Amino acid sequence: MANSPSGESIIGRFVRIVSAFDDRHTSMSVAELGRRTGLPVTTTYRLVNDLLLERLLEREPGGDIHIGTRMWELVSRGSKMLGLREAALPFMEDVQAVVQHSTTLGILDSDEVLYIERLGSDKTIVDITKIAGRLPVHATSSGLVLLAHSPAAYQDSFLARPLTKFTETTLTDPAVLRRHLAEIRQRGFAAMPGVIVPESSGIAVPVFGPDNTVRAALSVVVPRNEENTAARVPVLMAAARGISRSLGWRGELKGTLRQSH
Amino acid sequence: MANSPSGESIIGRFVRIVSAFDDRHTSMSVAELGRRTGLPVTTTYRLVNDLLLERLLEREPGGDIHIGTRMWELVSRGSKMLGLREAALPFMEDVQAVVQHSTTLGILDSDEVLYIERLGSDKTIVDITKIAGRLPVHATSSGLVLLAHSPAAYQDSFLARPLTKFTETTLTDPAVLRRHLAEIRQRGFAAMPGVIVPESSGIAVPVFGPDNTVRAALSVVVPRNEENTAARVPVLMAAARGISRSLGWRGELKGTLRQSH
DNA sequence: AGGAGGATTACCATTGAGCGGGAATCCGAA
DNA sequence: TTCGGATTCCCGCTCAATGGTAATCCTCCT
Numbered sequence: 001m002a003n004s005p006s007g008e009s010i011i012g013r014f015v016r017i018v019s020a021f022d023d024r025h026t027s028m029s030v031a032e033l034g035r036r037t038g039l040p041v042t043t044t045y046r047l048v049n050d051l052l053l054e055r056l057l058e059r060e061p062g063g064d065i066h067i068g069t070r071m072w073e074l075v076s077r078g079s080k081m082l083g084l085r086e087a088a089l090p091f092m093e094d095v096q097a098v099v100q101h102s103t104t105l106g107i108l109d110s111d112e113v114l115y116i117e118r119l120g121s122d123k124t125i126v127d128i129t130k131i132a133g134r135l136p137v138h139a140t141s142s143g144l145v146l147l148a149h150s151p152a153a154y155q156d157s158f159l160a161r162p163l164t165k166f167t168e169t170t171l172t173d174p175a176v177l178r179r180h181l182a183e184i185r186q187r188g189f190a191a192m193p194g195v196i197v198p199e200s201s202g203i204a205v206p207v208f209g210p211d212n213t214v215r216a217a218l219s220v221v222v223p224r225n226e227e228n229t230a231a232r233v234p235v236l237m238a239a240a241r242g243i244s245r246s247l248g249w250r251g252e253l254k255g256t257l258r259q260s261h
Numbered sequence: 262m263a264n265s266p267s268g269e270s271i272i273g274r275f276v277r278i279v280s281a282f283d284d285r286h287t288s289m290s291v292a293e294l295g296r297r298t299g300l301p302v303t304t305t306y307r308l309v310n311d312l313l314l315e316r317l318l319e320r321e322p323g324g325d326i327h328i329g330t331r332m333w334e335l336v337s338r339g340s341k342m343l344g345l346r347e348a349a350l351p352f353m354e355d356v357q358a359v360v361q362h363s364t365t366l367g368i369l370d371s372d373e374v375l376y377i378e379r380l381g382s383d384k385t386i387v388d389i390t391k392i393a394g395r396l397p398v399h400a401t402s403s404g405l406v407l408l409a410h411s412p413a414a415y416q417d418s419f420l421a422r423p424l425t426k427f428t429e430t431t432l433t434d435p436a437v438l439r440r441h442l443a444e445i446r447q448r449g450f451a452a453m454p455g456v457i458v459p460e461s462s463g464i465a466v467p468v469f470g471p472d473n474t475v476r477a478a479l480s481v482v483v484p485r486n487e488e489n490t491a492a493r494v495p496v497l498m499a500a501a502r503g504i505s506r507s508l509g510w511r512g513e514l515k516g517t518l519r520q521s522h
Numbered sequence: 523a524g525g526a527g528g529a530t531t532a533c534c535a536t537t538g539a540g541c542g543g544g545a546a547t548c549c550g551a552a
Numbered sequence: 553t554t555c556g557g558a559t560t561c562c563c564g565c566t567c568a569a570t571g572g573t574a575a576t577c578c579t580c581c582t
Contacts, residue, residue: 021339076393078282132337
């Protein structure tokens with residue numbers, strides 16, 4: 001499936017084009033887009049014109065282009081992400097009201113944590129999570145919660161890889177991680193001090209779907225040494241249960257919580 | 262640009278496919294997708310496979326497909342919508358805390374109001390706004406605010422069309438609408454009782470960008486006859502100013518507020 | 523078990539959309 | 553005015569995309 005000598009399909013090039021935009025580059029000239037994507041000039045212009053016709057891209061007065069409203073609309077309207085987000089938001093607001101720092105909702109995607117919602121932009125803490133941003137699984141509390149409730153086979157393959165050590169406290173030893181995962185399953189939460197940036201700690205709990213599998217991780221990021229884990233975990237857990245129930249979860253059955261292992 | 266006898270480009274078909282998904286149909290079989298899009302069977306399967314390869318679509322255990330996480334991620338990450346949404350959300354939360362019913366943020370797109378964020382899901386009121394949903398301009402308070410601050414040429418062309426009357430109070434007469442728009446500009450808000458559904462009223466105010474043009478409309482939906490407009494408008498206005506300032510707006514210059522007309 | 527009906531995959535001849543190099547043109551800054 | 557980059561125009565080549573038909577798989581239902 002590729003009309004191009006490079007052996008790439010239009011869809012692939014479409015992805016390249018959309019990928020060229022991120023939160024730091026929401027608009028650019030077509031020429032720059034061509035440079036960023038590495039596509040031949042002419043091809044870029046032709047493709048961009050097609051996309052402009054469908055309003056998937058939009059041209060601004062200056063001539064620069066950006067991702068079109070239509071694209072956002074189509075994807076948001078049909079994506080399952082909205083359902084999860086809408087179920088979670090009210091409870092996240094409650095958490096945020098109490099914790100005051102930063103509350104995030106993340107899912108597992110392509111061996112990374114993808115954050116799909118985030119409340120709070122407290123400048124006093126270091127929090128590198130962004131909506132639609134990614135962070136490594138083994139270096140975030142959310143990631144460890146998600147991993148802990150993943151199928152054993154996935155855990156094995158994940159732990160078989162080399163893991164980057166970001167800070168002193170980042171866990172990279174598979175054996176140690178396995179013990180942590182077990183603990184996370186047992187206790188129902190993950191509390192990780194400074195595993196990705198030394199200044200901040202994360203506390204995360206799982207959110208369940210109707211089939212009792214873990215859909216997402218709800219977490220708060222707080223300044224290191226102000227974790228106050230004991231007080232915050234119950235808040236998170238209550239909220240996570242609320243979200244889970246909104247998603248159609250009917251309460252855990254004894255024993256099934258850990259069935260994935 | 263079309264390899265197909267029907268004269269449609271791949272991009273066009275891509276749009277058709279993504280459009281087939283909405284909040285009521287977040288996943289379906291490939292065959293059903295083919296039916297909904299009207300594309301030839303073989304073509305549908307081939308295209309879907311391409312999209313699956315790029316993870317723009319995802320296959321679920323049952324075989325049904327849905328819009329992929331990657332798609333949501335790419336679009337969200339690069340879209341300008343996120344910036345607006347992130348600027349608005351904290352202030353919307355404040356409004357929602359006070360008003361308790363439903364708070365929305367809408368923009369003007371393709372002659373309709375497109376809602377990009379919504380807080381509150383109070384079942385006691387009739388509120389048909391949805392995130393990534395659309396409503397007509399002339400039958401929503403948000404729409405009228407946006408229209409009131411649009412270029413005169415756009416207003417003229419818009420008012421030249423026939424307008425649907427949804428309820429008793431829906432305004433459809435161009436002359437009357439013009440007077441209302443002027444009033445909205447002057448007072449700084451729109452308060453519309455039951456113009457789309459008779460049971461609910463909307464109150465909306467404009468959100469400005471750095472160049473003093475209107476970027477969005479912030480609004481609340483409340484039960485009819487409980488409008489309490491006098492008390493709610495200040496809350497909305499304060500929030501809207503906050504959002505505007507987050508967007509880089511530097512305070513209105515006397516007279517420029519209405520410069521678009 | 524058998525079979526009906528739909529979903530999915532396999533096959534394949536046809537063809538025009540996509541491709542991209544090159545050159546011309548436009549445009550803003552120096 | 554000159555210059556460099558952005559954008560558009562031109563055009564022949566070619567293979568990816570197309571979509572019909574048919575085989576296969578799958579899931580209920582009898």
